[in-house]
Amino acid sequence: MTLNAHFRARAEIDLAALRSNVRALRARAPGSAVMAVVKSDAYGHGMVPCARAALDAGATWLGTATPEEALALRAAGVGGRVMCWLWTPGGPWREGIEAGLDMSVSGLWALREVTAAAKEAGRPARIQLKADTGLGRNGCQPADWAGLVAEARAAEEAGTVKVTGLWSHFACADEPGHPSIALQLAAFKDLVAYAEKEGIEPEVRHIANSPATLTLPETHFDLVRPGIAVYGVSPSPELGTPASFGLRPVMTLKASVALVKQVPAGHGVSYGHHYVTPDETTLGLVPVGYADGIPRHASGRGPVLVGGAWRRVAGRVAMDQFVVDLGPDGGAVAEGSEAVLFGAGDRGEPTAQDWAEAADTIAYEIVTRIGTRVPRVHLNDLHDLHDGDERPDDDDPDDH
The missing domain is CATH 3.20.20.10 (Alanine racemase)
Structure with missing residues (x-):
């Protein structure tokens, strides 16, 4: 999948999931x-x-x-x-x-x-x-x-x-x-x-x-x-997963791959060369960094879904970008391919909790720290619908 060319990155906010979460919480405290x-x-x-x-x-x-x-x-x-x-x-x-x-x-x-x-x-x-x-x-x-x-x-x-x-x-x-x-x-x-x-x-x-x-x-x-x-995030892994409480994560953070290139073995990646390619490989550039709220503490560990597979941040997270190692064949990833940093987790993508573990923090911080230069795109917003528009069904997973 490719993102709209207008978006370097975006946080998709599923308001149908949020409404469902509020109803689930009301049921917990009737x-x-x-x-x-x-x-x-x-x-x-x-x-x-x-x-x-x-x-x-x-x-x-x-x-x-x-x-x-x-x-x-x-x-x-x-x-x-x-x-x-x-x-x-x-x-x-x-x-x-x-x-x-x-x-x-x-x-x-x-x-x-x-x-x-x-x-x-x-x-x-x-x-x-x-x-x-x-x-x-x-x-x-x-x-x-x-x-x-x-x-x-x-x-x-x-x-x-x-x-x-x-x-x-x-x-x-x-x-x-x-x-x-x-x-x-x-x-x-x-x-x-x-x-x-x-x-x-x-x-x-x-x-x-x-x-x-x-x-x-x-x-x-x-x-x-x-x-x-x-917002569909568990307050503590010890208490349970979002799904175990009937909750669904509301935010999905995506970016558009900015560059794909072949590099030789022994090539240093990002500041400090904390990652050096072990073999000839393909690198993908993801154009978000700690200025966007991506935790630098997750350098070398943060998970990203690119080309249908989980990758890890290769080397340090920089202010505006980080790199993933796509392997020798690049996994059919091209410029404009979608990189999903986290989401609900039910489509193979990492979750905010996965990033929290990679950065030694809590999931609260992961979602809250996403910066203002990442636009929020609110999906299933009942207040944006015009008269006569079909309203999303909060119980239909296709509307999520």
């Missing part, structure tokens, strides 16, 4: 609402199209890290409830209030800034109080929880905020049986019970991320917050 996390440009998949597809499939909340991401969703006309949690002093609190965001508060400084913004806006802010139950990142320490709850309750009585949620985040939900899971869950229940005793009446209580959504039903509460699982 008594809970679903927040599809679309932070970091939807883990590299394209935030706005993915957000819309998630809502189409029944997610009722969207989650972002930064307020700028959340405001970008609103600017694009995306509806649903939108929550954002990574605030810094001086952030766009008033803009968030006016956009109807749910904004996380982890400390008194944030509560005071958001209440001041609510007074300026002339309307109450929707906030969610985050507890640090053991992850040790953002969130209010248990020792400080009473003070935060008291001030939030006073702000509610003053009409400047409405506490819509109480939440936390697991440290080790992707490690089956880790003792911190039970400890964090117990701490969360205690902190929620205290806040409710003090008069907080949240709409939602939530702690379940992707691994907890998939494997820990006792953590589901009113809302689950799947992130990487929405």
